[in-house]
Amino acid sequence: MGFFYPDTMIKRNEYLSRLHSSYLFYEIAQRKQKFISENPGVDLLNLGIGDTTLPIPATVSEAMAEAAKKLGTPEGYSGYGPASGSEELRERISREIYRGRVDPDEIFISDGSKCDIGRLQTLFGPNAKIAVQDPTYPAYVDGSLIHGVCDISYMPCVPGNDFFPDLNHAKGSDLIYFCSPNNPTGNVASKQQLEALAAFAQKQQSIIIFDSAYSGFIQNSDLPRSIFEIPGAEKCAIETGSFSKLAGFTGVRLGWTVVPKELQYSDGSHVYPDWVRVVSTIFNGPSNVAQAGGLALLSPEGKKEAKSLISVYMAGARKLLHSLSGQGGEVYGGADCPYIWVRFPGQDSWKVFQNLLEECRIVTVPGAGFGPSGEGFVRFSAFAKPADIDRALINLTGLPSTVH
Amino acid sequence: MGFFYPDTMIKRNEYLSRLHSSYLFYEIAQRKQKFISENPGVDLLNLGIGDTTLPIPATVSEAMAEAAKKLGTPEGYSGYGPASGSEELRERISREIYRGRVDPDEIFISDGSKCDIGRLQTLFGPNAKIAVQDPTYPAYVDGSLIHGVCDISYMPCVPGNDFFPDLNHAKGSDLIYFCSPNNPTGNVASKQQLEALAAFAQKQQSIIIFDSAYSGFIQNSDLPRSIFEIPGAEKCAIETGSFSKLAGFTGVRLGWTVVPKELQYSDGSHVYPDWVRVVSTIFNGPSNVAQAGGLALLSPEGKKEAKSLISVYMAGARKLLHSLSGQGGEVYGGADCPYIWVRFPGQDSWKVFQNLLEECRIVTVPGAGFGPSGEGFVRFSAFAKPADIDRALINLTGLPSTVH
Known part of the structure; x- marks a missing residue:
């Protein structure tokens, strides 16, 4: 006007x-x-x-250099890989990081946790209610807001509760974002705490989105490195993982997400095929050179x-x-x-x-x-x-x- | 129950x-x-x-190998790069592909067009009305559906209209996805046709999302390779580009998106800062090794x-x-x-x-x-x-x- x-x-x-x-x-x-x-x-x-x-690490950078060189040869060249990443790398992550607790098929290789966190919200849509630890890695909130989520609960993690939240703050939430070892507080949840978290999620039928980006830094072997160390988590959790901090891949871009085949929506249908659909539609797999690096990192020498x-x-x-x-x-x-x-x-x-x-x-x-x-x-x-x-x-x- | x-x-x-x-x-x-x-x-x-x-090409695979090796050295290591890609690569794309028609700042490097197409829809939300060529690359439709878009118009491109659509089919559409050289028909729009498209978009105040993934294959030098060859397009178009087909990067993953600084929403605010926000929130830049390859590809030898x-x-x-x-x-x-x-x-x-x-x-x-x-x-x-x-x-x- x-x-x-x-x-x-x-x-x-x-x-x-x-x-x-x-x-x-x-x-x-x-x-x-x-x-x-x-x-x-x-x-x-x-x-x-x-x-x-x-x-x-030298083993890793050498493996990436070799992969890059191979792409320049007729015998070694390859084009599009599977949108969920190479079979070999999925198998190695299953074995080396999850000790077989999750199936290679349930592991989806990506260009990093942050990117997957952005894509995960497409599974649940704008009406999902989410809960996050407070303080929290900002991508959980911002990535959800971008996808229209507006019902966000904060679960304070402060010295007074030893940085493990009162889960009642997540009452009624569909998704519970949880990061351990935690960014930013540096706190790591104990096995008992993660059991309580999983029990809470199962009882109120929520899904935990567990961010394990810093699990490689856990020194105390009694502390859990994955939500899938907790029995029953395959029915109530998705986990994101990352090579970024593990071996300097922040610029190389490589991570993964575990979506268990058993995980269901409220109507009993499975989340898994939707995630396959999402990664094959708005993603195309991570760089093949980065994947060669990930594979080398999970070798004995790496x-x-x-x-x-x-x-x-x-x-x-x-x-x-x-x-x-x-x-x-x-x-x-x-x-x-x-x-x-x-x-x-x-x-x-x-x-x-x-x-x-x-x-x-x-x-x-x-x-x-x-x-x-x-x-x-x-x-x-x-x-x-x-x-x-x-x-x-x-x-x-x-x-x-x-x-x- | x-x-x-x-x-x-x-x-x-x-x-x-x-x-x-x-x-x-x-x-x-x-x-x-x-x-x-x-x-x-x-x-x-x-x-x-x-x-x-x-x-x-050898120049490119060698450059990627070198970049990977550099990451294994204290002097050559680098971590997170800018979410919009390296300055050097943005400058080179501006110069070599756009002959300065678009500013390096307006070029955002990504892990491929398909991924950017998925992210672009977050700018406009579920209520945007879109129009696509028919037949069309499925990611435009599927990527929009995932983000809640449900008003989709098809613009038939058939032998009868020389594969250039009657633009009236896009009447009332907010976004017009347009791919030239076209996937799948192989047809390339002439300069006059793109002028008509841009004029139509400007008249009805729509935004064109122009996919130039195959522009490197144009043999006839009279045919336009970018929507930004059309005067005024900076006020009505976004363009996606890709290294995938240009030099075998399908598995390496590298592309870009041009978002002109002038481009506005209906309230006169600019699209540009939102795109900066989106790529820095749910993306983290493409692999640094892939970017080194892109840079080499745009060298004289590459x-x-x-x-x-x-x-x-x-x-x-x-x-x-x-x-x-x-x-x-x-x-x-x-x-x-x-x-x-x-x-x-x-x-x-x-x-x-x-x-x-x-x-x-x-x-x-x-x-x-x-x-x-x-x-x-x-x-x-x-x-x-x-x-x-x-x-x-x-x-x-x-x-x-x-x-x-």
């Missing part, structure tokens, strides 16, 4: 208006960039986004190399944990997960983030970015380079009073 | 029930497998799914090699075209696109598909799988190995009467 003539008459998807204007890690990157451009030459220590910094990679990150986590606790801070995580969750009582976490950036030259992630219960906390990532962690420890020792 | 106790109370996304039970190419793979298992030892010639068969690859496929297309026309068939496409679209008047295309499979040992794609106007047609793909095309020509010469 009047003076305004739009170029198109197409409406914006109203679902998008429910999202914050930018994704958390994008926002942090912007703030970091701003600081760098205002302070040219400044040397920032990145303990923010959980991005891997150590080289990919596993050994990945283990030593993990031990380097976990040594950094222990150092951070020790240093930050030593200064009298309230510090969590870091034992079985490379994230340290530090409380700054009564403080605004974006302000603490900004102070750490300006005064310690350290990039972290403000807890509030992960949800309301993250307010007053900041996440430190031990995925930084070992030398950077050491330098961060020095900068933190002189932690200014505004921060600590 | 009664005797039935489901394991979960979660409802299936009702959107999924609108899909056929399986994706077209999945269905074809199943039929092919069934035939092979019933006829062990049989040697099938695959002219079905448009899957590349020639090795990736371009030369890709050109010779394309000329091999197009020589096969010409042979198929010649042989099939020579037998008096009604044959289309094949001149500027590696697909040949053959009419079998009055016949059921799935039956023709089955006959070609059983009697000529040739896998094709039944036209009906691409939409109602595909009935009576079959698509032959020239992406087969040259030797397989030659053998197919022999098998086709004795084309049994049930087929021809």
Whole structure:
């Protein structure tokens, strides 16, 4: 009407208006960039986004190089692979990661957990009610909002409940997103806790979407690495997994999702064929070169190399944990997960983030970015380079009073 | 009620029930497998799914191998890249493919067109009305259905209109999916036709989603390779592009989408920031190794090699075209696109598909799988190995009467 003539008459998807204007890690990157451009030459220590910094194990990078070269030969060339990933890799994940607990057919290889989390919501549609841990990895909420979900319950995970939520907050939820080892708190659920979670889900007939991206970092062998270690989970859970943190695949892009064949909708029909349909329709399988890397990683030699990679990150986590606790801070995580969750009582976490950036030259992630219960906390990532962690420890020792 | 106790109370996304039970190419793979298992030892010639068969150019496979090896070194390692792809590759696509017509910032690198087509629908939501060419690449329709779209108009593209649709069939549509060179008909829209399409879209304020996956195969230099060759398209079009067919990247996974910064919704707000948000939320960028391949492909040497690859496929297309026309068939496409679209008047295309499979040992794609106007047609793909095309020509010469 009047003076305004739009170029198109197409409406914006109203679902998008429910999202914050930018994704958390994008926002942090912007703030970091701003600081760098205002302070040219400044040397920032990145303990923010959980991005891997150590080289990919030699066995793995060699296998990818060989796969790439093979694609350049008539004998070795291959085109489209199965949308659910190579048979061989599915078998190896079944054997090496799940010890046969899930069938190779139930494993779908993808270009990463985050992408699968986005696609999973297409199974349940906009009317599904979801519950998430609070604080939580933002992709669960944002990926659901994009698909029209608007009924979201938060289950606070705080020091007061040892970071395991009161499940009554998920009452009536169709889907329960659960991440262990947890991003951002660094906490790992015990077997008893996961049993309680599965029992709760079965009783109220919900589906758990279990994110096991950090399972490779669990040091304590009593702690469960997969929801499928819990009997009955095949009737109430989907699990996402990732090579990203396990061996530096953040840029290579490789993950997987387990959808048990037994899993049902309320009408008794199965979820499995729908997932086959979704991945073959709006996805086309992960890169064949990345898959060759995944296969090599799960070889005896690759596993050994990945283990030593993990031990380097976990040594950094222990150092951070020790240093930050030593200064009298309230510090969590870091034992079985490379994230340290530090409380700054009564403080605004974006302000603490900004102070750490300006005064310690350290990039972290403000807890509030992960949800309301993250307010007053900041996440430190031990995925930084070992030398950077050491330098961060020095900068933190002189932690200014505004921060600590 | 009664005797039935489901394991979960979660409802299936009702959107999924609108899909056929399986994706077209999945269905074809199943039929092919069934035939092979019933006829062990049989040697099938695959002219079905448009899957590349020639090795990736040496420059490209070497560059990917080098990138993979670099990831195994402390100096060469990198983690997460930008969700929209590497700056360098965006710049090179802008320069080499678009001759500067679109800005590097407007190019978003992805793991393939099909995946982007799935994500694009999240911009416009379930209420968008869409129009597609008929016959059409099934991912436009299926990807839209998954996101809840139910108002779909078909624009018949048949010999009678030289495969360019009467645009009035798209009256009232918000989105017009348009593929040129076309899959499956092999037809390429002229500059005048694309001008008419853009004028139509601008007049009724729609957005065109232009699929340019096969633009590299255009031989006639008068034909447009991108919708952005048409003035004003930046106000009414999004374009998807792909490395898949250009240089055998079907399994490597690399494509892109151009979202012009000028493009608006009906309220005058811009589409661009939403797309940034979507790719950074439910996607994480394509594999860094694949991106290194894309960069090498667009180098002077890579371009030369890709050109010779394309000329091999197009020589096969010409042979198929010649042989099939020579037998008096009604044959289309094949001149500027590696697909040949053959009419079998009055016949059921799935039956023709089955006959070609059983009697000529040739896998094709039944036209009906691409939409109602595909009935009576079959698509032959020239992406087969040259030797397989030659053998197919022999098998086709004795084309049994049930087929021809």
